[in-house]
Amino acid sequence: MHLLVITDLEGVCGVDSFSQTRTGREQRKGPAMDQLAREVNACIEGIHSAKPKATVDVWDGHGSGGLRESDVGDARYLEGGRPYFEMDGYDAMLFVGQHAMAGSPHAPLCHTYSSLSIDYYKLNGTFVGEFACRALLAGLQGVPTIFLSGDDKATLEARQFVPEIETAVTKRGTGRESADHRDREEVCAAIRDGVAVAIERLDEIPPYSGLEPPYTLEVRYYEPYNVSKIDRIAGWIRKYLPIAGDLVPVSKGVTRIDARTIRITADDLLDTDSGLYHRL
Template identity: 55%
Template sequence: MRYILITDLEGAAGVDSFAQTRTTDPVAKGPGMKQLTLEVNACAAGIRSADSDAVIDAVDGHGSGGLYPEELVGCRYVGLIGTTVHRLLAEGAYDAMLFVGQHAMAGTVAAPLNHTYSSLEVMYYRLNDAFIGEFGARALLAGSMGVPVIFLSGDDKAAAEASMFVPEIETAITKRGRGLELADHLSSEEACRVIREGAARAVARMAGIPPYTGIEAPYTLEIRYYRPIADSYWTSNPHAVFVDERTVRLAVSDLSLLPF
């Protein structure tokens, strides 16, 4: 079977400061990237322990890059530059989606490095009046194509968020949040162990994990920003409705038209 892994840097063990994620400085960012790469390898190993013929794509979901492609084992590196998660799902014929290194949505109390797509710009995403983060948005994209989300690793608040959308999901908690930039972490080795074991359990019982389809069309997405909106994506979008200078809404019937 084919698996797509959505990865992000903020949810990896040992990462709890934006100084580790908003930079391109290898001294500050490198250790977190190394750990995320190890966690992805652990997830791939867990998948393969339950499905020896697995084909696994690891999507680097961190804007400035969160993985060391040359150090990945048992999976193929996929960058998001020039493509989208929706397009990858549409073209990839995947059987399941998994998340590694995931953080909670913007505004989550005591969730380390919580944000929704942009930690510097976005206050919240709300879809059909439900607050939604990166997990929920991508789980919904996958679900619209019949692909279940079977596993998530990251902090405890991200795991709780995932279970809210997909109660049957398998999770592996690699750190427990105590604030926006504060967490208690598992060691690198222990984090990789719980991820490897959790991914194996997820694959073994994936038949019992349904695709997420809990939000139905038509869709109205509301995004509120911290500052007045100047992005040409919105200012030149004829379908965008500005609620105020920092809040915009977009109504569509097709999920692929939303900025997920």
């Protein structure tokens, strides 16, 4: 059995302020990273309690880095790339330290990809966050997402897309930067036990495929953007001068709706030439 664990920093126990996650300084992020390491290793222990011979890859999904390679136990540490686009050989995907999507009420540190710039993602008319996007990408490759740990709003979000998923709550959100935290040892125990159950129930948890092609992704920013910014984010987009009015073509498959919103269309999320590929 080969499993992929995706990690993030905002969803772990004891973290409820962006000051604990955004800075690149180890001394500021250190305590959060220490707890993520505990929770990740609890996940790995849960996997091996159910499947001792399982092979586990752990991907650090926090943009500025949230997991030290030296802290990862009996698993392979992945730092770069986006492995959820290439799931060949994997049997399941799991999330540790996940937060809720941008705009979720009372969800601590909620955001979608960028906590500083993205207002929301809407895929085929459905608001989505990092969990749904990545679970869908794995699901399109036949790989189920079987477990998620994070705050109570993140676990609820996961069950909305994958009702059969196993979850473990690390804290209960009371605001965007406030939460009531569980005991850290209890959290690790809940992760170990939940992951073991998820492994045993793997055949009962289907790959997520709830959003079907063709795909339309609407991305709205907090602040007005310019076309050159889009070009920097997705290098394949050629530059255009700003044109007044709505529904302005930016490049093939990409439309400018207004000063803060773009719409991207594609038939295949896994197509490397697709604008959706670069946004997810």
